[in-house]
Amino acid sequence: MPVHDPASFTSMGEGSTACVGLTKLGASLGLERLTAKLEIQNPTGSYKDRGSVVLMAAAREHGVCEVVEDSSGNAGASVSAYAARAGIRAHVFAPSSVPSAKAAQIRVYGASLHLIDGPREAATEAALAWVDEHGIVYASHNLSPYFIEGTKVFAYEVFMQLGRRLPDHLVIPVGNGSLYRGAWNGFREMREAGLVDSVPRLHCVQARAFMPVVAAYMGEDWSPDGRGTVAGGIASVDPPHKQAILRALRASGGSAAAVDDDSILESRRLLAEMEGIYAEPTSAAAFAGLSELVRSGVIGRSDHVLVPVTGSGLKDTPPS
Numbered sequence: 001m002p003v004h005d006p007a008s009f010t011s012m013g014e015g016s017t018a019c020v021g022l023t024k025l026g027a028s029l030g031l032e033r034l035t036a037k038l039e040i041q042n043p044t045g046s047y048k049d050r051g052s053v054v055l056m057a058a059a060r061e062h063g064v065c066e067v068v069e070d071s072s073g074n075a076g077a078s079v080s081a082y083a084a085r086a087g088i089r090a091h092v093f094a095p096s097s098v099p100s101a102k103a104a105q106i107r108v109y110g111a112s113l114h115l116i117d118g119p120r121e122a123a124t125e126a127a128l129a130w131v132d133e134h135g136i137v138y139a140s141h142n143l144s145p146y147f148i149e150g151t152k153v154f155a156y157e158v159f160m161q162l163g164r165r166l167p168d169h170l171v172i173p174v175g176n177g178s179l180y181r182g183a184w185n186g187f188r189e190m191r192e193a194g195l196v197d198s199v200p201r202l203h204c205v206q207a208r209a210f211m212p213v214v215a216a217y218m219g220e221d222w223s224p225d226g227r228g229t230v231a232g233g234i235a236s237v238d239p240p241h242k243q244a245i246l247r248a249l250r251a252s253g254g255s256a257a258a259v260d261d262d263s264i265l266e267s268r269r270l271l272a273e274m275e276g277i278y279a280e281p282t283s284a285a286a287f288a289g290l291s292e293l294v295r296s297g298v299i300g301r302s303d304h305v306l307v308p309v310t311g312s313g314l315k316d317t318p319p320s
């Protein structure tokens with residue numbers, strides 16, 4: 001970890017989330033072995049806590065006492081929580097369409113929530129303007145290398161929890177790629193360290209209305225057509241690290257799938273009905289993508305697949 005003093009970490013027990021078998025959902029998809037890693041067990045209800053704990057520890061070590069962040073909701077809530085523990089004042093810029101439970105969560109940690117009309121990118125622009133105007137540190141989870149050092153731990157946990165083995169495939173919802181890139185960095189490090197001979201294929205899932213990575217992977221032109229999606233956490237038009245995501249996709253032998261809102265909501269329902277797991281739509285998108293990847297033969301029946309359940313349904317509840 002790029003943090004010198006362990007006392008800088010204001011940990012709340014993030015990580016070490018459970019890996020559970022999804023036998024019924026797996027069977028319905030024709031898969032013999034499907035595992036979920038329940039990132040909803042993290043302290044603020046999403047995997048973002050893995051990154052926030054490192055980002056806020058680094059901020060503390062650099063003597064930072066006030067930060068600006070922009071987010072679709074979960075990262076804002078997570079940074080706000082860890083900032084509160086670290087004694088750092090947080091300003092979170094989020095789209096005004098942010099689910100009300102995420103907005104309430106950001107506010108209850110004492111952060112200032114700035115709601116910005118327009119698409120997700122408008123919140124980033126407003127955050128940057130605020131940073132310029134007030135000279136406050138921009139602790140963007142999307143840009144900070146500290147954040148993905150934290151999400152990298154996800155990969156090491158998978159290895160340890162599966163008995164020092166890795167699954168054949170991971171299927172990950174991707175907006176700006178903080179879990180995707182973190183996981184890739186972790187698996188790559190493990191291979192370089194000689195812990196494993198090969199790494200899982202890392203598949204990227206995006207919403208059909210926001211599919212810049214999928215389109216680039218397919219070699220297609222893409223631009224937003226004004227449609228929205230129920231998967232607000234992956235509504236990203238131009239991820240700053242798109243090329244890094246594409247490099248990881250190719251290097252890991254991964255594939256990319258775009259899914260529509262109906263299939264996202266259907267996957268969310270099936271995950272809850274069959275397995276008792278309540279995921280938010282952004283997170284359920286990965287399962288919709290999994291079904292697509294099985295249908296197209298990219299993932300084989302006897303392959304072992306792991307899907308992170310990245311965010312809790314309690315925070316984002318569109319009608320079922």
Ligand SMILES: Cc1ncc(COP(=O)(O)O)c(C=O)c1O
Pocket residue numbers: 046072073074075173174175176177178179180232233234236280282283310311312
């Ligand atoms: C629950 C959930 N899953 C996945 C993602 C995608 O993360 P990233 O944009 O870093 O790819 C987000 C982003 O906000 C999220 O909230």
